[in-house]
Amino acid sequence: MTSSAFQSLILPYRQKLYCFAYRLLGNEEDAKDVVQDAFIRVWNNREKMPELQSLEAWCMRITRNLALDRLKSRKYRATDDLDRAGELPAAHQTPLQHAEKSDVMRRVHGAIARLPEKFRTVLQLRDMDGLSYQEIADTLEIGLAEVKINLHRARKQVREQLQNLQVYGIQ
Amino acid sequence: MEYNDIRALLGKYWACESTEEEEEALRVFYAGHEGALPADLQEAAPLFRYFHDCSDVPEMPELFTDRPAPWDEPPAIVRPIWQNWMKYAAAVLVAGGLLYSADSFRDKQSDELAFRDTYSDPKLAYEQTQRALQLLSKNLNRGKTQMEKIGYFSEATEKVQGKN
Numbered sequence: 571m572t573s574s575a576f577q578s579l580i581l582p583y584r585q586k587l588y589c590f591a592y593r594l595l596g597n598e599e600d601a602k603d604v605v606q607d608a609f610i611r612v613w614n615n616r617e618k619m620p621e622l623q624s625l626e627a628w629c630m631r632i633t634r635n636l637a638l639d640r641l642k643s644r645k646y647r648a649t650d651d652l653d654r655a656g657e658l659p660a661a662h663q664t665p666l667q668h669a670e671k672s673d674v675m676r677r678v679h680g681a682i683a684r685l686p687e688k689f690r691t692v693l694q695l696r697d698m699d700g701l702s703y704q705e706i707a708d709t710l711e712i713g714l715a716e717v718k719i720n721l722h723r724a725r726k727q728v729r730e731q732l733q734n735l736q737v738y739g740i741q
Numbered sequence: 742m743e744y745n746d747i748r749a750l751l752g753k754y755w756a757c758e759s760t761e762e763e764e765e766a767l768r769v770f771y772a773g774h775e776g777a778l779p780a781d782l783q784e785a786a787p788l789f790r791y792f793h794d795c796s797d798v799p800e801m802p803e804l805f806t807d808r809p810a811p812w813d814e815p816p817a818i819v820r821p822i823w824q825n826w827m828k829y830a831a832a833v834l835v836a837g838g839l840l841y842s843a844d845s846f847r848d849k850q851s852d853e854l855a856f857r858d859t860y861s862d863p864k865l866a867y868e869q870t871q872r873a874l875q876l877l878s879k880n881l882n883r884g885k886t887q888m889e890k891i892g893y894f895s896e897a898t899e900k901v902q903g904k905n
Contacts, residue, residue, distance in 0.1 A: 573812040589798045602802050609804070613811045678791040698795045700761060722757045729755060732784055 571616040579619075580612055583626055586699070587633045593694055594637040604640060608633040627708030630701075634691065634709065681731040689724035696721055744779055751785055768793045 571579075587608060592601035611632050622628050682690060688710075695701045695709065706717045750767050753759040759767075771789035778786060804810070860866035 573814050576812050584804065585801050588801045592798050593795065598799050598802065602804065606804055610811055674787045675791055675794060678787045682791075697764065697792050700765070702761060718757050725755055725757065728788060729784070732788060735787070 571619055576613060576616060579625060580609065580629065583629050584609075586626070587629055590630060590695075590699055591633050591637050593698055594634070594691075595640065600640060601637075604633060604636045607636050611636070624705070624708045627705060630695075630705075630709040631711065638687070677735055678728075678732070681728050681735075684731075685724055685727060689720050689727065692717060692720040693724040693728070744782060747782055751782070754785075768796075 584605060587605050588601055591604040591608075592598065595601050595604065608629060612629055619625060619628075682693065685693065691710065692706060695706045696703075701709065703714055703717050703721075706721075707714050710717070712720075747767070747770055750759060750763050754764060754767060767785070768789050771786050772793035774786075
């Protein structure tokens, strides 16, 4: 594959890959590094491209693996750093409403962060990145049925935690 | 959107039967709704507002600012033809230098071999040298005796000629 073909076929995915990495890592610098490393890896394995069914899924898979490696190697926790969610106040919100919303967002984030990794990734790919079931299956190299099962369990666990939050005010 | 529609969509969402468009409709509904919601719709509100907030990802930074992208081919450097002669001249000089060095080394080796092969046993060489010098000394002494005799003869000749 030539340089120009690579740039026209692969580089358009960069925004999607960056969003995916950012949500996994919760950090702009790390997300950028991971996307760069992913592109380098894709370039180095470009001879495999003709055999692939979905270039996008392949790029997503590489990005995911690199992000998970980074999370593991640095004992990284993109957990309670939800300042970003709190920094998105609507102009009409009072400081109290803003604080309450930040608190709720932090709790939702915590509920998702506590999911097992395979559930969390499926939930993120579907509900935040907007991938189809087939794209998720291709990205994670699992079957469609497993995608649906994992997603169902992930949503069920999050729902239970939200119900506890709503009824008892606890998680 | 009617609350009943939202309820139906939520039912499909929790059962993982909703389409991407339906899930997007839920996110938009919860993100844009103000005021109180019916109790059964409040449960999912934080989740969809969270999903909506998460769609705001920071702007994509420029990639490969600290190192070159691997697919960026280096620009081809076109040199004028007159610059190439220096390359060939340098190659010829190096080759000439190597030949000269090899030749000098071979000459030096052969000279060293000539000196080295004059003797094999130092003691024998010493005895032979001693014999040669003794022979030379003996012959020189013999020549000196003859020269003394010639000296006597010359002196006698001068006396006879009446130089005295």
